[in-house]
Each structure stands twice: as C-alpha cells, then as structure tokens.
Amino acid sequence: MAHTIPEPSRDVPISGEYDVVIVGGGIAGIAAALAARRQGAKTLLIEKQFLLGGLATAGLIAIYLPLCDGMGRQVSFGLAEELLRLSVRHGYEPAGDHHSQYFCPAWLEGGSPQARAGERFEAEFNANLFAILCEQQLLQEGVALLYGTSVCGAKVENGRIKALFIENKSGRSAILARSFVDASGDADLCHLAGEHTATFAQGNVLASWYFQHTGGRFALRMLGFADIPDKYKQPGSEAEKGRRYTGLDAQELSELTCASHANILADFLSKGGISPDHALANIATTPQVRMTRRLDGAYTLDDAQMHTAFEDSIGMIGDWRKPGPVYELPYRTLYGNRIANLCSAGRCISVTDAMWDISRVIPACAVTGQAAGTAAALTGNFAALSVPVLQAALRKAGVPLHEGELFR
Numbered sequence: 444m445a446h447t448i449p450e451p452s453r454d455v456p457i458s459g460e461y462d463v464v465i466v467g468g469g470i471a472g473i474a475a476a477l478a479a480r481r482q483g484a485k486t487l488l489i490e491k492q493f494l495l496g497g498l499a500t501a502g503l504i505a506i507y508l509p510l511c512d513g514m515g516r517q518v519s520f521g522l523a524e525e526l527l528r529l530s531v532r533h534g535y536e537p538a539g540d541h542h543s544q545y546f547c548p549a550w551l552e553g554g555s556p557q558a559r560a561g562e563r564f565e566a567e568f569n570a571n572l573f574a575i576l577c578e579q580q581l582l583q584e585g586v587a588l589l590y591g592t593s594v595c596g597a598k599v600e601n602g603r604i605k606a607l608f609i610e611n612k613s614g615r616s617a618i619l620a621r622s623f624v625d626a627s628g629d630a631d632l633c634h635l636a637g638e639h640t641a642t643f644a645q646g647n648v649l650a651s652w653y654f655q656h657t658g659g660r661f662a663l664r665m666l667g668f669a670d671i672p673d674k675y676k677q678p679g680s681e682a683e684k685g686r687r688y689t690g691l692d693a694q695e696l697s698e699l700t701c702a703s704h705a706n707i708l709a710d711f712l713s714k715g716g717i718s719p720d721h722a723l724a725n726i727a728t729t730p731q732v733r734m735t736r737r738l739d740g741a742y743t744l745d746d747a748q749m750h751t752a753f754e755d756s757i758g759m760i761g762d763w764r765k766p767g768p769v770y771e772l773p774y775r776t777l778y779g780n781r782i783a784n785l786c787s788a789g790r791c792i793s794v795t796d797a798m799w800d801i802s803r804v805i806p807a808c809a810v811t812g813q814a815a816g817t818a819a820a821l822t823g824n825f826a827a828l829s830v831p832v833l834q835a836a837l838r839k840a841g842v843p844l845h846e847g848e849l850f851r
C-alpha cells in the first residue's frame with residue numbers, strides 16, 4: 444500500500460481580513476488579543492474548541508500561579524494581573540488537595556508588605572466562570588472570535604505568512620492578516636509556516652487533573668502533579684517512571700486521553716459511587732500536556748539567566764517553584780529567523796527545556812501574550828520593530844520591564 448495519496452488542490456474562499464490574527468484562545472491568546480485590540484488593531488482570535496482558556500479552563504488547570512517573586516515583590520503586571528483578578532471576580536475556589544491557600548488577601552489593596560512577603564500572589568479560580576468572563580471581555584472590547592476552527596495550513600511567500608488556511612463547520616477557507624501570533628501552545632503555526640521549532644525531548648508524564656464534589660465542596664484532584672526537568676530530578680523518584688508523551692501525535696494523544704480517563708474513573712470509584720457527598724464534577728476536554736513543541740527563536744532564554752537585565756525586556760516573571768528568582772523576558776524569545784510577520788506567545792516561546800518549566804505557567808503566558816499582541820499591532824515585521832516603541836506601549840499599559848524598577 445502506498446504511504447501517501449495526493450490531495451486534490453483547490454481554491455478556497457477568503458473568509459476574513461484582519462490586522463492581527465491570533466491562533467489559540469488559551470491564556471496567551473486571550474492576552475494577545477486584548478493587547479492587540481487595545482492598540483487599535485482589527486483582531487481575530489481563532490480557537491479550535493468552543494471555550495476560551497485552553498489548558499487553564501478546558502484543561503482544568505485552575506490555579507493561577509504567582510505574579511510575585513515569593514519575597515513580597517510583584518513582578519508580573521499588566522494583563523497578567525488583570526486576568527488573575529478577572530479569574531476571581533466572583534470568588535475563589537476552595538484549595539485543591541495540594542494547596543492550603545488559594546488566595547492571600549494581603550495582595551489586595553491595602554495589604555501589608557510584611558504579610559505579602561510570606562504569601563504568594565496566586566489564586567485558584569473557577570474554570571467555567573473564567574472562560575465565560577474572558578469571552579465577554581474580548582467581545583466587549585471588539586475582538587472577533589472564531590470558535591470551532593482549526594488552523595491547518597499557512598501560505599508563505601517571501602518569508603511572510605500571506606494567509607492561514609482554516610477548517611470549521613463552514614468548510615475550508617483562508618484568512619488574511621498583516622501579522623500573526625502563534626498562541627497554540629504547541630507552536631502549530633510556527634510548524635505549519637516552516638519556522639524553526641524545537642521539541643521537548645523528555646516528553647510529558649500522564650496527568651489526570653479533575654474536579655470532584657466532596658465534603659460539601661468542589662475540589663481539584665491533581666493526579667500527575669509534577670513533570671520536573673531531568674536536571675532537577677531525584678534518582679528513583681516518581682518523575683523517573685512511567686510512559687512519556689510528546690503531545691504531537693494524534694494517536695498518542697488519543698491514548699493519553701483514554702489513560703487519563705481510566706485514571707480518573709479508578710480514582711473516583713476508589714471512594715465509592717455517587718452519593719450526596721461524592722460526585723465526579725468535571726473532566727478536562729483537552730489533553731493535559733505541559734511542554735510539546737516551541738519556537739526556536741532569535742534568542743533562547745535559560746533558567747540560569749535569573750536577575751539578568753535584557754535591553755529588550757518585555758516584562759518579568761518569577762519562578763512558581765521557589766521564592767527569589769526574577770526573569771526579564773527578552774522580546775527576541777517571541778520571534779524567529781524565518782517568518783517576518785509571525786511571533787509566538789505562551790507555552791511555545793523560545794526557552795531552554797529547564798526554563799520551559801518556568802515560562803509555561805499561566806502568569807508567564809499572559810506576560811508574553813500581552814507583549815506579542817502589542818507587537819503584532821505595531822508591526823508586520825517583528826524583528827524590525829523598534830524595541831523602544833514596543834516597550835513604551837507596554838509601559839503605558841502598566842508593565843514594568845526591568846527588575847531595577849521593582850520596589851517593595
């Protein structure tokens with residue numbers, strides 16, 4: 444049997460034309476869309492599911508990790524903070540089974556620096572509410588939203604994406620734009636457009652996070668809690684065992700999903716069937732993979748570069764795993780060397796494997812999303828964009844760029 448079959452070529456209708464198109468409606472895509480729109484760009488957000496939030500909502504990763512450095516200093520601002528506050532606008536969720544604290548009131552207005560030093564600026568939110576609130580925010584601000592739409596190809600000419608090919612209920616069509624943001628989490632658009640990418644060689648452990656109703660409350664069960672990079676792993680630890688998943692193969696993702704479902708069922712039934720105090724409340728509708736494929740960009744940031752000043756910083760993040768480190772994120776981690784009008788945001792920016800574990804989390808995705816969306820609104824050639832112009836726009840939007848600007 445032949446291993447390939449020619450697909451008939453065809454002309455497809457152009458279904459839209461925008462200044463900025465963002466692929467993927469996770470946290471990075473949401474931040475990118477809001478930022479681009481706030482710069483006045485005609486902006487489209489394309490999402491293959493019928494829900495915004497990506498892993499944070501459909502994936503039930505409902506813990507907004509810290510905006511602070513763990514030493515009492517807030518380091519991530521702008522949309523990272525705005526989205527955290529939006530996520531808990533109507534209340535916090537009770538802590539999951541690994542968290543004793545879901546929100547520290549000291550981080551609200553009037554909180555004392557002493558109290559902040561001991562607690563991190565993080566929150567556990569309701570995934571369903573957050574998804575709806577994000578959707579309403581985007582619509583209010585005039586972002587066009589296309590659900591149920593997969594980006595499945597790119598027409599590249601002279602080092603620029605001319606059009607995206609999309610598939611949805613209406614069939615196949617093309618979308619034109621001046622600039623594009625890959626917020627797919629898996630660098631799908633970078634891959635489709637022929638930009639340099641890299642994969643997470645170690646692969647992902649099986650994660651099966653779900654919500655159950657127990658003890659009169661909604662509780663997050665975090666099965667498959669950690670996927671620590673090799674360099675931090677203890678010999679003989681749980682992290683060393685078990686199958687690894689690349690997250691980039693359809694058959695493998697299907698097997699991961701079935702294995703995750705089986706885990707959830709077994710875990711739930713281990714405490715009996717349904718009772719007034721025991722119910723399976725919510726399972727993820729997207730695979731819970733952390734690191735898959737990323738941009739191999741103009742610069743690749745490493746975790747050793749904490750407290751390093753970068754002239755082209757677009758914002759800062761802390762390290763969710765421990766107090767102390769602060770990272771300035773260079774703009775060059777967002778764009779590559781091949782496709783002039785494409786940049787990435789969120790968990791697929793250009794970082795080393797060790798840095799990936801830090802930069803993939805929700806607040807960091809919002810920081811890079813805001814920068815990517817702002818840049819996309821300002822240019823059709825990311826490498827040529829004046830960094831001071833981008834930085835001025837980010838500062839105006841409330842984003843400090845350098846560690847030296849932080850105070851307690």
Ligand SMILES: Cc1cc2nc3c(=O)[nH]c(=O)nc-3n(C[C@H](O)[C@H](O)[C@H](O)COP(=O)(O)OP(=O)(O)OC[C@H]3O[C@@H](n4cnc5c(N)ncnc54)[C@H](O)[C@@H]3O)c2cc1C
Pocket residue numbers: 466467468469470471472489490491492495496497498499504506507508592593594595626627628629631650652667729730731732733788789790791803804805806808
């Ligand atoms: C098990 C696990 C635990 C985690 N724990 C935490 C935690 O406690 N706190 C924390 O802050 N972070 C945590 N993370 C990380 C965090 O949830 C994600 O890295 C982050 O939410 C990623 O956001 P993103 O927008 O970059 O990507 P994603 O959330 O992956 O969003 C990408 C979006 O793009 C869409 N998409 C993808 N491809 C296409 C396409 N071709 N066409 C159209 N749409 C497309 C997807 O449907 C999705 O909505 C965890 C992750 C996992 C897997």
